[in-house]
Amino acid sequence: MSQQTEAKKAKQKKSLTRIIVEVIAVLSCAVFFLVPFYFIIVNSMKTSAEASQLSIAWPNEFRILENIQEVLAARDNMLLLAFFNSTVITVSSILILLVVCSMAAFVLHRRKGKAISVIGTTFLAGLMIPPAVVPTIWVLEQFHIFKTFPGIILVMVAISIPFSIVLYTGFIATIPKSIDEAAIIDGCGGFRLFFSIIFPMLKPIHSTVIILNAVQIFNDFVHPLYFFPGSDNATVQLTLYNFMSMYNTDWNLLFTNVLLITIPPFILFLIFSEKIVAGMTAGSVKG
Amino acid sequence: MKVNKVYSYALLIPAGLIYGLLFLYPTIMSFFFSFTRWTLTDWEWIGFENFIMFFEESSLMIGFKNTFIFAFLTAGLKVVLGLILAVILTSQLKTKRFIRSTVFFPVLVSTIAVGIAFSVLMHPSEGLINQTLGLFGINGPNWLGNPSLAIYSVAFVDVWKGVGIATVIFIAGMMSIPKDYYEAHQIDGGNKLNAFWYITLPLSRPAINAVIILALIGGLRTFDLVWAMTGGGPGFSSDLIASIIYKQYQAGFYGLSTAGNVILFIMVAVIVFPIFKFLNRREVDL
Numbered sequence: 402m403s404q405q406t407e408a409k410k411a412k413q414k415k416s417l418t419r420i421i422v423e424v425i426a427v428l429s430c431a432v433f434f435l436v437p438f439y440f441i442i443v444n445s446m447k448t449s450a451e452a453s454q455l456s457i458a459w460p461n462e463f464r465i466l467e468n469i470q471e472v473l474a475a476r477d478n479m480l481l482l483a484f485f486n487s488t489v490i491t492v493s494s495i496l497i498l499l500v501v502c503s504m505a506a507f508v509l510h511r512r513k514g515k516a517i518s519v520i521g522t523t524f525l526a527g528l529m530i531p532p533a534v535v536p537t538i539w540v541l542e543q544f545h546i547f548k549t550f551p552g553i554i555l556v557m558v559a560i561s562i563p564f565s566i567v568l569y570t571g572f573i574a575t576i577p578k579s580i581d582e583a584a585i586i587d588g589c590g591g592f593r594l595f596f597s598i599i600f601p602m603l604k605p606i607h608s609t610v611i612i613l614n615a616v617q618i619f620n621d622f623v624h625p626l627y628f629f630p631g632s633d634n635a636t637v638q639l640t641l642y643n644f645m646s647m648y649n650t651d652w653n654l655l656f657t658n659v660l661l662i663t664i665p666p667f668i669l670f671l672i673f674s675e676k677i678v679a680g681m682t683a684g685s686v687k688g
Numbered sequence: 689m690k691v692n693k694v695y696s697y698a699l700l701i702p703a704g705l706i707y708g709l710l711f712l713y714p715t716i717m718s719f720f721f722s723f724t725r726w727t728l729t730d731w732e733w734i735g736f737e738n739f740i741m742f743f744e745e746s747s748l749m750i751g752f753k754n755t756f757i758f759a760f761l762t763a764g765l766k767v768v769l770g771l772i773l774a775v776i777l778t779s780q781l782k783t784k785r786f787i788r789s790t791v792f793f794p795v796l797v798s799t800i801a802v803g804i805a806f807s808v809l810m811h812p813s814e815g816l817i818n819q820t821l822g823l824f825g826i827n828g829p830n831w832l833g834n835p836s837l838a839i840y841s842v843a844f845v846d847v848w849k850g851v852g853i854a855t856v857i858f859i860a861g862m863m864s865i866p867k868d869y870y871e872a873h874q875i876d877g878g879n880k881l882n883a884f885w886y887i888t889l890p891l892s893r894p895a896i897n898a899v900i901i902l903a904l905i906g907g908l909r910t911f912d913l914v915w916a917m918t919g920g921g922p923g924f925s926s927d928l929i930a931s932i933i934y935k936q937y938q939a940g941f942y943g944l945s946t947a948g949n950v951i952l953f954i955m956v957a958v959i960v961f962p963i964f965k966f967l968n969r970r971e972v973d974l
Contacts (some may be wrong), residue, residue: 422781426787430787437806441805455815504700505703505704507695507699508695511695513692514692524703527707531930532711532715533714534934535942535946536714536721536946539728540709555706589694591693591698592699616796620797620799622798622915623911659801659805663801666798669796682856
């Protein structure tokens with residue numbers, strides 16, 4: 402009897418230490434990783450005067466709706482325009498990437514020979530090589546597409562091609578070749594084989610490619626800065642940058658802006674976090 | 689032969705055309721234009737002048753040094769911290785899903801937003817970090833205003849934002865280690881530290897290699913975080929090659945900017961490629 406209670410006590414003690422460990426883990430992680438986000442959210446709700454204290458205190462006066470209105474209206478609805486521009490760039494780039502990269506990955510994986518492996522390596526090199534800035538502008542100007550949607554979209558596609566091809570190649574490797582062979586015997590040509598049989602089978606990896614590129618392109622600051630300048634061409638990340646000089650001290654508005662442009666990736670994260678993690682780890686280990 | 693015909697090069701053309709015209713072609717041309725004084729419409733051959741300028745001007749040279757420090761420091765910290773987090777998150781912890789999501793979320797937030805938030809948190813007198821240090825009687829430094837500290841502060845934020853990727857890659861690697869190894873180790877009477885040292889670490893080699901390479905490439909190319917936090921300042925003290933490329937481009941020195949691009953290319957090739965080869969050779973030895 403006493404032995405039993407002792408064992409029970411030991412078990413309780415053990416579970417208590419476990420709870421303590423869990424609490425410490427969660428707390429330290431929250432302090433380190435969540436406080437900056439808490440700081441952004443709290444300050445986006447304050448008045449300009451209160452936000453200028455840069456503290457994490459709870460707001461005395463809630464101004465989040467007014468702040469959102471003000472941020473949206475600033476500079477002739479610049480943020481709305483930026484959301485539109487970023488959406489156009491993100492969606493168009495992804496649509497092109499889906500088609501061209503899956504096609505390319507299919508040939509790169511299935512075809513054998515020296516030439517194709519050289520081409521494959523050339524694509525992979527894009528994972529390492531930093532894009533050449535001014536020469537790219539120079540090329541865009543030759544085609545008269547500098548500062549235009551087609552220009553920035555094609556640049557985004559070009560720099561996203563290597564990683565997307567890595568993702569597709571990894572997935573196509575799991576599709577048995579016997580499927581191709583059966584289709585070939587039935588008289589399917591290359592294009593029909595790909596578009597009517599292989600492409601629909603790529604659904605799971607399509608969604609990974611869509612989500613990863615959506616986050617990447619939507620959050621991109623550097624490339625729109627270089628290849629899509631001009632106030633009519635604002636993209637969401639650049640609104641922050643323009644904002645900083647304009648509202649030097651209006652931190653509440655700046656953080657409201659940060660909050661608004663973080664919402665789309667946050668929603669993707671909530672719905673697809675497993676998929677994002679899987680895609681990033683698979684792609685990176687192979688790349 | 690007949691099979692290769694089905695997998696026609698035609699399927700490769702769209703991707704090849706976009707990638708070739710807007711990525712490969714500019715990269716190749718950058719080698720030419722880096723030897724010129726260039727106005728986009730006109731160029732004049734000036735030999736190695738741009739490169740000599742890069743290594744003689746102290747304001748440009750410092751970017752070279754900083755890029756080196758930044759890339760290796762952030763890569764090293766991401767490996768060490770990522771491994772620690774991954775060990776914690778593959779343990780029995782019940783809250784590990786929550787913690788993993790929290791650690792990973794900053795990866796998906798825009799770099800500029802993170803940079804702005806941290807430049808406020810790092811404010812020398814009002815910022816939360818120094819206020820908190822003040823509670824413990826510590827007089828916090830001027831994180832971003834001190835020229836010899838600024839680049840390290842930016843590196844810290846880069847690790848904060850990017851350690852989540854390293855962590856999930858390590859977790860994926862550790863999950864694929866067969867449980868039998870740990871059981872055998874336990875039966876032999878080994879402790880947990882030894883298990884980490886002799887089982888987890890060697891068998892996570894491929895994941896560690898991937899993180900090192902990814903972090904180095906990312907670190908060498910970093911621009912947006914520095915731009916959001918310090919703008920390369922104070923002075924030029926936290927400039928990276930990528931931020932110098934931008935500054936020279938803005939100033940209209942296209943040839944010089946492109947020379948910066950070529951130097952970055954060579955740095956990536958000279959640093960990352962041999963490390964990649966070295967790491968992969970070790971992997972084969974195992």
